[in-house]
Amino acid sequence: MIRRANRLALLALAVMSVTLYYGCSQTDDIVTPVSTTVLTLDASLLPTPPDGMVYELWVNNGDAPASIGRFRYNQVTKQYLTESGQVRTDGNKFRFSGDVLSFDEIFLSVENSPDGDPSSPANVMLWDRVTNPTDDPLQLVFPDSDSLWFATCNYAIETPSDSDKSANEGSGIWFAQYTVKIGYIQDTFALDTFFIKDSTLSDTAVRSLVDIVVFDVEETSITLGFDTIDYTHVLHEKVYAWDSVAPYYELEDSTLWTLGPVRSHWYETFTQGAEGYGLVDYSQYGFQYRGWVVSNAITTASVGGMTPPAWDLNLLGSSSLEAVDGGIISTGAFVTAGVPDDGNPYSLGPRVPPFPGEDFLQNLPNGAGTINLLPAASGNRGFVFVSLEPTNFDHSETNFPLLAFWGPLPSNQSALDPEPQDGNPPDSALVFPMRNLSGTADPVQGFPKIQISIERF
Numbered sequence: 001m002i003r004r005a006n007r008l009a010l011l012a013l014a015v016m017s018v019t020l021y022y023g024c025s026q027t028d029d030i031v032t033p034v035s036t037t038v039l040t041l042d043a044s045l046l047p048t049p050p051d052g053m054v055y056e057l058w059v060n061n062g063d064a065p066a067s068i069g070r071f072r073y074n075q076v077t078k079q080y081l082t083e084s085g086q087v088r089t090d091g092n093k094f095r096f097s098g099d100v101l102s103f104d105e106i107f108l109s110v111e112n113s114p115d116g117d118p119s120s121p122a123n124v125m126l127w128d129r130v131t132n133p134t135d136d137p138l139q140l141v142f143p144d145s146d147s148l149w150f151a152t153c154n155y156a157i158e159t160p161s162d163s164d165k166s167a168n169e170g171s172g173i174w175f176a177q178y179t180v181k182i183g184y185i186q187d188t189f190a191l192d193t194f195f196i197k198d199s200t201l202s203d204t205a206v207r208s209l210v211d212i213v214v215f216d217v218e219e220t221s222i223t224l225g226f227d228t229i230d231y232t233h234v235l236h237e238k239v240y241a242w243d244s245v246a247p248y249y250e251l252e253d254s255t256l257w258t259l260g261p262v263r264s265h266w267y268e269t270f271t272q273g274a275e276g277y278g279l280v281d282y283s284q285y286g287f288q289y290r291g292w293v294v295s296n297a298i299t300t301a302s303v304g305g306m307t308p309p310a311w312d313l314n315l316l317g318s319s320s321l322e323a324v325d326g327g328i329i330s331t332g333a334f335v336t337a338g339v340p341d342d343g344n345p346y347s348l349g350p351r352v353p354p355f356p357g358e359d360f361l362q363n364l365p366n367g368a369g370t371i372n373l374l375p376a377a378s379g380n381r382g383f384v385f386v387s388l389e390p391t392n393f394d395h396s397e398t399n400f401p402l403l404a405f406w407g408p409l410p411s412n413q414s415a416l417d418p419e420p421q422d423g424n425p426p427d428s429a430l431v432f433p434m435r436n437l438s439g440t441a442d443p444v445q446g447f448p449k450i451q452i453s454i455e456r457f
Contacts, residue, residue, distance in 0.1 A: 173357055294383055339354070388404050
C-alpha cells in the first residue's frame with residue numbers, strides 16, 4: 001500500500017510539473033502582431049497637384065520615414081489617380097505592410113515626378129501625430145495651421161525704388177504698412193556772422209578785428225523712417241581781442257554749435273507694426289510664401305496664368321475676380337514677412353524696403369514697360385494674393401494652388417491718398433488689409449485636410 005501511495009504521489013507531482021511548465025510558457029489567448037494596415041483617405045479641398053508633381057503619404061519614427069504610397073488627385077472629380085494619371089484600382093484605399101500605429105507621425109508630401117530621391121520626403125504639406133484613432137481620429141492638416149490662422153497680412157501700393165513720392169504711383173506692391181510722415185530738423189546754416197579767418201592769428205589781424213569767426217563743419221546722416229537725410233553740424237568759434245596794444249594781447253575763445261530755424265522734411269516709412277504680421281516660418285517643412293498680382297493691367301508682362309485653389313474663387317465675393325484669367329506676375333518668394341524676399345529684379349535700384357514686395361518699373365517679362373496697377377479711370381480689375389508653395393515647386397509663371405492671403409486691388413486712382421498739400425504729408429497711407437484663407441473649419445473654402453480611417457490585420 002505504501003509503495004502504491006508513493007507511486008500515486010510521484011505521478012501527481014509529474015502532472016503538476018507539466019501543467020506549470022505549459023501554463024507559464026503559453027497564454028490562453030495568443031495575440032498575433034499586426035502585419036498590414038489599410039488606410040482610407042477622405043480628402044477635403046485637396047488641390048490637383050501641378051504637372052510634374054504627385055502626393056506621397058508617409059509614416060515616420062524619428063528620422064526613419066516609410067512611404068505608404070504615391071498618388072495624384074483630381075479636385076474636380078474627387079478621384080485618386082496613379083502617378084501616371086490613371087484612376088487607382090483601390091480608389092482612396094492604401095495598403096501598408098506594417099502597423100501604422102507603431103509610428104509617431106503621418107504626413108502628406110508634395111514630390112517631383114519622377115523623383116530623384118524616392119527614399120525621403122521632399123517636404124510636409126499635411127501632417128498629424130499618430131494616436132489611437134478610437135480616441136483621436138487621424139486628420140492631416142497644414143502644420144501649425146492654428147498659428148497661421150491668427151496671422152495678418154497687408155499690402156501697400158507704393159513705388160519707393162524710384163526715390164520720387166509723386167512718380168509711378170500704382171506701380172509697386174509691398175507687404176507692409178506704408179506712411180508718409182513729417183520730421184523736423186534744426187537748420188545749422190543760419191549764421192549771423194559769416195566770414196572765415198584763419199585760426200592762426202597775426203598781430204595785425206587782432207588789432208583790426210573785434211571778433212574773428214572760425215568754422216569747423218561736420219557732416220553726418222540722420223535716418224528718418226525709410227529715408228536718410230544728410231545733416232550738417234557747424235562748429236562756430238569766436239575769438240575775441242582783449243588788448244589792442246601790440247605785442248601784448250590776450251585771446252578769449254567761446255565755442256558753440258550754431259543752430260538756426262527748424263525745417264520740416266517729408267519722409268517715408270514702411271513697417272509691419274510692433275509685432276509684425278505673425279507669419280509662421282515653414283522652411284523646416286520645405287514650404288515658403290510667394291506674393292502675386294493678378295490684373296488686367298499687366299497682361300503684356302504676364303508669364304503665365306493663375307492656378308486656382310480647390311474651391312471656387314467667387315466665394316470671396318469680389319467682382320475683381322473677373323481678372324482671374326488676366327495677367328499674373330510674382331513679387332518674389334519669402335520665408336517670413338519680416339525679411340526681404342528673394343530679389344527685386346523689376347525695381348529701379350537698391351532703395352527698397354526690408355520687407356517682401358516689388359516695384360514693376362524695368363526688366364519686365366515679354367518686353368513690357370512699366371505696370372500701372374491704378375489707372376486714372378475706373379475699370380481696373382485684379383487682386384493681390386500670397387500663396388504657400390513647396391520649395392521644390394520652382395515656378396515663377398504660376399502659383400501653387402494653396403492660397404494663404406488675398407485682397408482686391410482698388411478700381412482706380414481715387415483710392416490713393418491725396419498728394420501733400422500746404423506743406424503737410426498725407427493723413428494716412430494707401431494700405432489694404434488681406435483676408436486670411438488658411439482656415440480648415442470651412443468645408444467650402446480654405447486649406448485642405450484629409451481624414452484617415454484605418455483597418456489593421
